[in-house]
Amino acid sequence: MASLHDGGVGDPDAILLTTNEMATFVADGVLVFPAVVPDALNRLVLAELPSLLAEKLAVLQGQPPPGGVPPPATGTPFDELRCGTAIAEVLALPRVRGIVHSLVGPGARYDHDFVHHLRAGHPNRQHLHPDAIVDSADPAFDVQLFYYPHEVAAGGGGTRYVPGTHLRRVTSTTTARYQHVVGECFHAGPAGTIAVFHHGLWHAGHDNPGPVDRWLYKLRLNPAVPQVRLWDTSDLDRRHNPPTDHVFAAADPSSVAAILRRTHRWQSTDASRYDLVERIRLWRHLTGDPGYDVDRYLTRLDRPGIDLGADGG
Amino acid sequence: MAERQHVLHLWLAAAALDTDVKAWASHGAPPGEARRFDGPEPPYRTGVDALADGWSLLQAPGPIGIDAANGELGCEFVFERNEPIE
Numbered sequence: 001m002a003s004l005h006d007g008g009v010g011d012p013d014a015i016l017l018t019t020n021e022m023a024t025f026v027a028d029g030v031l032v033f034p035a036v037v038p039d040a041l042n043r044l045v046l047a048e049l050p051s052l053l054a055e056k057l058a059v060l061q062g063q064p065p066p067g068g069v070p071p072p073a074t075g076t077p078f079d080e081l082r083c084g085t086a087i088a089e090v091l092a093l094p095r096v097r098g099i100v101h102s103l104v105g106p107g108a109r110y111d112h113d114f115v116h117h118l119r120a121g122h123p124n125r126q127h128l129h130p131d132a133i134v135d136s137a138d139p140a141f142d143v144q145l146f147y148y149p150h151e152v153a154a155g156g157g158g159t160r161y162v163p164g165t166h167l168r169r170v171t172s173t174t175t176a177r178y179q180h181v182v183g184e185c186f187h188a189g190p191a192g193t194i195a196v197f198h199h200g201l202w203h204a205g206h207d208n209p210g211p212v213d214r215w216l217y218k219l220r221l222n223p224a225v226p227q228v229r230l231w232d233t234s235d236l237d238r239r240h241n242p243p244t245d246h247v248f249a250a251a252d253p254s255s256v257a258a259i260l261r262r263t264h265r266w267q268s269t270d271a272s273r274y275d276l277v278e279r280i281r282l283w284r285h286l287t288g289d290p291g292y293d294v295d296r297y298l299t300r301l302d303r304p305g306i307d308l309g310a311d312g313g
Numbered sequence: 314m315a316e317r318q319h320v321l322h323l324w325l326a327a328a329a330l331d332t333d334v335k336a337w338a339s340h341g342a343p344p345g346e347a348r349r350f351d352g353p354e355p356p357y358r359t360g361v362d363a364l365a366d367g368w369s370l371l372q373a374p375g376p377i378g379i380d381a382a383n384g385e386l387g388c389e390f391v392f393e394r395n396e397p398i399e
Binding site: 169174179182274 | 324326386
C-alpha cells in the first residue's frame with residue numbers, strides 16, 4: 001500500500017488528525033478537543049452569539065436578519081464562513097482546520113449552523129436523536145462541530161451523547177424512547193472545547209441546572225471530496241492491519257483493528273459485532289482499501305459459497 | 314388509596330429477562346423516586362431484578378430479525394407498578 005501523507009496539501013499549517021484519532025472517530029463517532037480555542041477568543045464569541053442567535057431565529061420565522069447581513073447559504077465553502085467575525089477566527093485555528101480537513105476534506109461545505117442558548121436553571125431537555133433523519137447507507141458522512149465557548153461544569157447538563165451509536169440505522173422517533181443508555185456521556189469541560197460528531201451520533205441537549213446561561217455554537221459541514229486519506233497518514237502503513245487480523249487467531253494490539261474492536265457498555269456481545277462490521281465498512285471507505293477487514297467478517301460476506309480455502313475445506 | 318400507573322421500559326442485552334439493562338425509561342415515578350429512575354446508572358441490573366422488586370411484566374420482545382440487528386435497541390421489556398398517589 002502506498003504511503004500517502006496527503007492530508008495537508010494546500011494547508012500546511014493545519015493540525016491534522018492522527019490515524020489513532022481517525023480510528024477512534026470511526027469506533028466512537030465523536031472526538032473531543034478540550035480548550036483548543038484561546039480564552040480571549042472565547043470571550044469575543046460569547047459577545048457575538050446573541051446577535052447570531054437573533055439571526056437564526058429571524059430566518060426560522062421568515063423575517064429579515066437583524067442588521068441586514070444575509071446569513072451564509074448552504075454550500076458556502078468552509079473557509080469563507082462568517083468572514084470578519086470571531087466565529088470565523090475560531091474556524092481558522094490550525095487545530096480546527098485540521099479536524100475539518102481530516103474528516104470532510106478540503107473545500108468542505110457549510111450545511112447550516114445554529115446557536116443553542118439555555119438559560120440558567122432551564123428545565124428544557126431534548127429527546128435522544130441522531131441528525132440523520134433522511135440518510136442512505138452510503139458511508140460518506142457529515143460532521144458537526146460543537147463549540148463550547150465557556151466552561152461546562154460536571155453535572156452542569158452539557159450535551160448528552162452516546163459514543164458508538166453513529167452507525168446505527170435508526171430514526172429519531174425511536175431513539176426518543178431511550179431516556180438513558182448505559183455509557184452515555186454528558187459534555188463537561190473547559191472553555192474553548194470543541195467536540196466533533198459524526199452526523200449519526202445519538203445526542204440531546206440537556207437541561208441546565210447550573211447558575212449561568214449556557215451557550216453552544218453548532219456547525220454542520222458536508223464533504224466536497226471523497227473522504228479518503230485526508231488525515232496525517234504518515235503512520236497508516238504501520239497501523240492499517242492486514243485482513244487476517246483476528247482476535248481469536250493472530251491479532252496486532254497496535255493495529256487499527258484493536259481500536260475498531262472497542263466496545264461500549266450499551267452494546268451486547270452480538271450487537272458489538274454488527275457495529276464492528278459497520279466500522280470496518282467505514283474504514284474501508286476512509287482508506288480506499290476494499291479488502292480491509294477485522295476478524296474476517298466482511299471477507300466472509302464478500303465470498304459467499306467459496307470460502308472453503310484451496311483444499312476445499 | 315388512589316393509585317396511578319408507573320411504567321418502566323428496560324432494554325436488555327438479549328431477549329432474556331436475566332440479562333443486563335442497557336437502556337431504560339420511566340414514566341410516572343413517585344416524586345421521591347424520580348432521581349432513582351433518572352440517574353446515570355440503571356435502576357436495576359437485570360429484568361429479573363425488576364420483577365423481584367415488585368414490577369409486573371406487560372410486554373416482552375418477540376423474535377428479533379437479523380435485519381434489525383444494526384438498528385434500534387431491540388430487546389425491550391415493559392413493566393408496570395401501581396404507585397400510591399401521595
